[in-house]
Amino acid sequence: MTEKDNRAARPAKRQPDLNTVYTINPDGSRNMLQVADVKGRWTTRKYFMYALLIIVYVAAPWVKVGNHPLILVDVPNRAAYLMGATFTNQDFHLFFFVLIGTGIGLFVVTSLFGRVWCGFACPQTVFMEGVFRPIERIIEGRRLERIRRNQKGGLDKTWRKLLKHGIFIFLSWNFSIAFMCYFIPTREMLHLVPFFPGSTTALIWSLFWTGLLYFDYSWFREQTCLIICPYGRLQSTLVDYDTVIIGYDEKRGEPRHKGADKGGDCIDCRRCVDVCPTGIDIRNGLQLECIGCTACIDACDDIMDKIGKPQGLVRFDSSRGFETGKSKLLRPRFFVYSVIILAMGALFVARATDRESFHVTVLRSQGMPYTIEDGVIRNLYTLHLQNKSDSARVYFIAPADDALAGHEGVDYIIPQGRVELDRLSDRQLTLFAMMSRSSYTLPEDFHFAVTDSISGAVQNIKVRFRGPRPARFDS
Ligand code: SF4
Ligand code: SF4
Structure with missing residues (x-):
């Protein structure tokens, strides 16, 4: 070959x-x-x-x-x-x-x-x-x-x-x-x-x-x-x-x-x-x-x-x-x-x-929407606050001026009304809103105000106050 x-x-x-x-x-x-x-x-x-x-x-x-x-x-x-x-x-x-x-x-x-x-x-x-x-x-x-x-x-x-x-x-x-x-x-x-x-x-x-x-x-x-x-x-x-x-x-x-x-x-x-x-x-x-x-x-x-x-x-x-x-x-x-x-x-x-330089959410706490004690309706909320800025900040939390206006016996418990947060950090807080039962009629929205102490920016977060159905609606 x-x-x-x-x-x-x-x-x-x-x-x-x-x-x-x-x-x-x-x-x-x-x-x-x-x-x-x-x-x-x-x-x-x-x-x-x-x-x-x-x-x-x-x-x-x-x-x-x-x-x-x-x-x-x-x-x-x-x-x-x-x-x-x-x-x-x-x-x-x-x-x-x-x-x-x-x-x-x-x-x-x-x-x-x-x-x-x-x-x-x-x-x-x-x-x-x-x-x-x-x-x-x-x-x-x-x-x-x-x-x-x-x-x-x-x-x-x-x-x-x-x-x-x-x-x-x-x-x-x-x-x-x-x-x-x-x-x-x-x-x-x-x-x-x-x-x-x-x-x-x-x-x-x-x-x-x-x-x-x-x-x-x-x-x-x-x-x-x-x-x-x-x-x-x-x-x-x-x-x-x-x-x-x-x-x-x-x-x-x-x-x-x-x-x-x-x-x-x-x-x-x-x-x-x-x-x-x-x-x-x-x-x-x-x-x-x-x-x-x-x-x-x-x-x-x-x-x-x-x-x-x-x-x-x-x-x-x-x-x-x-x-x-x-x-x-x-x-x-x-x-x-x-x-x-x-x-x-x-x-x-x-x-x-x-x-915004900070982020806020408020959620109703899990479980019962409200409790009643001694004629007072109590709503419990969890607020989540996040500092999105690059520096430590101080925030103030309070109900808005007109929150639940016109009702009697309204009160709030905010255990930490002043919150310090490091840059990019966040925290969860518990808030209470209360109203006398006799003053409650229907579920009503109101606001919590969160204020950034440095920039002065305010965020109003809407939440709903709930209570029992008034007796007059049951008839
Ligand atoms: S461009 Fe590069 S990848 Fe495409 S045929 Fe030519 S040599 Fe190949
Ligand atoms: S395309 Fe150009 S490089 Fe490719 S075989 Fe033909 S002459 Fe050669």
Whole structure:
């Protein structure tokens, strides 16, 4: 059998297609990608962006605005800080506006420019392509070197793998701490690292996040985007004929042909496939796996330069642009989404700036609605008072001036009419309202007034006084 016959007898190497996920083998095992290095204008812009975002993602909890972290979710105190503003659990409804606004914002960006978020700003991509993959390349070499080393095995492969995974674990631990700073104030975190003395919960969380990040960036990688991320799955419903995506100019490239002298401009060199971090062939059209990372653009532009053809065989353009050469960026959905975002933003700002500095609720105590003793009807209430401000406050609690006016024998017992509360703390208090039975006719609403001694703000909380049905209504 000749060498040519041998080659013909070998099973053909699997290629990315539209019917299967290339990174998973037909038997269900993982097809680990060895992604090739690429240089170019988009890669340069991307690395600049990654560096900036890594600084932002890591530094955000350390930056102070008005004495508070730029962003912090303080779970034990049921509070959150965002750009200098303080939010408590009572402000949770505002989260709805943020969530809807952010979601629609992502819709707008996706409908205009496809998955630029995934390719340029998502932490999964930023840390994978901006930190972990470059380190892998430095230690294990470029794509062909890595493949060769992995096949050859031996000491050379072993020490490189050990070094790489050691650094990955160290970085994962550091990034887990950076992530936890979004939930633990940085001044506390400084006392906790590296051994988390006296805080087993924080230690367990740090081990959990370290393990998760290490698993993700060392092995799971693009599977996070393909299998777990819901946004990628939504993409097909968000893009349309005019969305600017990364695509292959089929009209110009086909028929692809080895050699630049005949056929279309695509010389079937497969560079665009080798550099793809999700293992797809962009020439098969827009696919769910494409994270818009632009690596294939730079790879193909480089090839075009080398064969003396114009760049842009793979480029940012809309489906309309690829077909007709014309583009239409602003469409009705852009305006609809924009109006919704503006409305959500306006509602958030209006509600956030209009929040009270303390929150009061009064509930009738559970059990009997009232008791009667010596001809006096007694109602029992539980008042919940929460200081939502950033400083200790003193509050005064009293019945409103006109409470149950016109009735005889009205009296109140407020065991703690003056309440001191630390910042963001709360307390439950018991209140009594009483009225002589002879004066009671029907259930009647009245108010307790709670006054903030510093700001002078008053909240009147409505409650209902109840008693027995008067005898004259029973006849
Ligand atoms: S890099 Fe360009 S020329 Fe090479 S296969 Fe991809 S599209 Fe064709
Ligand atoms: S097809 Fe191109 S843009 Fe999409 S993920 Fe692959 S390399 Fe990135």
